[in-house]
Amino acid sequence: MRALQVYAGARARGHLRERGLAPGDVAAIPAAAGGPKGLVLLPLDRYLFGHWLRGPGRVVHLIGASIGAWRMAAACRADAVAAIAELTDDYVAQRYPHEPGRMPKAGVVSAALAQHLDERLGRHAAELLAHPRLRLHVFTGRGRGLLRPPLPIAPGWAAAFAANAVDRRALGGFVERVVFSDPRDALPLALPGYPTRRVALTPANLAPAVQASCSIPFVLDAVADIPGAPPGRYWDGGITDYHLHLDYATLADGLVLYPHFGPQLIPGWLDKRWTRRHGATPALDNLVLLAPHPDWVRTLPGAKLPDRQDFATWVDDEAGRERLWRRAVAESQRLADEFAALVTGGGPIEALPLAGAAGLG
Numbered sequence: 034m035r036a037l038q039v040y041a042g043a044r045a046r047g048h049l050r051e052r053g054l055a056p057g058d059v060a061a062i063p064a065a066a067g068g069p070k071g072l073v074l075l076p077l078d079r080y081l082f083g084h085w086l087r088g089p090g091r092v093v094h095l096i097g098a099s100i101g102a103w104r105m106a107a108a109c110r111a112d113a114v115a116a117i118a119e120l121t122d123d124y125v126a127q128r129y130p131h132e133p134g135r136m137p138k139a140g141v142v143s144a145a146l147a148q149h150l151d152e153r154l155g156r157h158a159a160e161l162l163a164h165p166r167l168r169l170h171v172f173t174g175r176g177r178g179l180l181r182p183p184l185p186i187a188p189g190w191a192a193a194f195a196a197n198a199v200d201r202r203a204l205g206g207f208v209e210r211v212v213f214s215d216p217r218d219a220l221p222l223a224l225p226g227y228p229t230r231r232v233a234l235t236p237a238n239l240a241p242a243v244q245a246s247c248s249i250p251f252v253l254d255a256v257a258d259i260p261g262a263p264p265g266r267y268w269d270g271g272i273t274d275y276h277l278h279l280d281y282a283t284l285a286d287g288l289v290l291y292p293h294f295g296p297q298l299i300p301g302w303l304d305k306r307w308t309r310r311h312g313a314t315p316a317l318d319n320l321v322l323l324a325p326h327p328d329w330v331r332t333l334p335g336a337k338l339p340d341r342q343d344f345a346t347w348v349d350d351e352a353g354r355e356r357l358w359r360r361a362v363a364e365s366q367r368l369a370d371e372f373a374a375l376v377t378g379g380g381p382i383e384a385l386p387l388a389g390a391a392g393l394g
Contacts, residue, residue: 036329036367039375040296041384042318045288049321049382054375056086060287061094061222063279064101066271066302068249069339070294071100072358073325073365075121077292078104080369082167083114085376090166091287092218096277098172098270100124102246106154106239109161109169119153125358128351136345143254146244155240162234168215169234172270172277173245174208175263176255177228182266190250197303201310202226204301210273211262213242223283227273232262246270252341275302280316289320292368294338296324297388313387322387323372325365333361 041049048058062081065071086093097105103120110116129137129145154161161169176182179189189207196203205227214220216233234242237260245256245267255266276298281289297311304310330338334357347354375382 034328034332035326035371036365037371037375038296038324038326039382039384040322040324040387042313042320042387044318045321046384046386048288049384051381053379053382054288054290054321055379057090058288059086059093059290060091060284061096061281061289062105063277063289063291064095064097064104065276065293065298066099066101066246066269066274067276067294068100068341069124069343069358071104072121072124072339072362073294073333073368074292075104075117075362076366076369077323077372078108079114079117080373081290081292082108082117085373086166087113092168093166094168094170094218094220096170096172096220096279097246098274098277099247099249101277102171102243102270103150103154105169106161106171106243109164109167110157111160111164116153121362123149123153125355125362131348133349136348139252139254142252143244143248143256146247146253147240150240150244154243155236158234158236158239161239162215162217162236168218168220169239170215170220171213171234171239171242171246172274173211173213173242173259173267174270174272175211175230176207176266176268177209178206180207180266182257186250186255186266194303197301198307201301201304201307204273204303208268208272210270211267213238213259213262221284223280225280230263232259235261237261242267269302271302273301275299275304278314278316281320282316282318284319287319289317290323291320292323294325296322296385298322311388317387320387321384323368325368329367333364 095105107116107120131137193207210227210229213234241259278298278300
């Protein structure tokens, strides 16, 4: 049984079949929101950024939302292997004061995360933004309309959910997509669908931008008034771009290499139940998706990937949750090992087609 499956859009499948996959083929790497599910991708991240893409070569754009933004920021550290190992330990071992049987309060989690991200990323922001090849782009969502301060957030999010159910583009009346980008190179993608603003990443706003990108409504507090960006409340980048189903076909050249925890790209966080929106589109024609095989996932603790529900399930046994998550991460080394074997030697790669085309209405 293999742990890794490879999927690809039509153009990318032809490339893999004819030429395999080399580091110079990769123009962009997205990293999705999804909380603890992203833990199983960290061994693969260590191989990609610590070995396969290390050294001189073309510029590679790293596009992240939520935990994906944290992963991609760590990848930009000078010692990516050590930084990603730190991220693994930090995420698995996170604990917060809480009442027995109850989840920690959003303010408690947000305060701890702010301090942590400043230590791990903020104090190294100049180093991250000077990487010779990698360019970081962090997706966030800024409240508009009923989600503007000082309005209470519960009615605004209820209205946003209802509007998105009718048409996902209607979410733009409540959330503006704000992308914080390495100022050396703009993100070379069209970003339709929502009102969108691009802001330069700086040492002053890198850590707050990553925190905002991780701030799930009601689970964490919004990040207010990020330096260099318009005033307002900023939330998780996955709200508008959960799995970063972007218009990758607008890249001038190169492939998009996407380590992901599943075979489908759900466009927005509020689109989970709207399965008609989950299919592939022509925008993914040049995308190569790396995902765990479902049979391998069933060998993990609990027969599933780590997920956010584990925090509630193990709320009073944090050590038990940590043990399960560490086992899952250790097993996930197979994803990295199988990818390394796949690309070594430059031989042809057979990929499965992405999920069938579907509308995004």
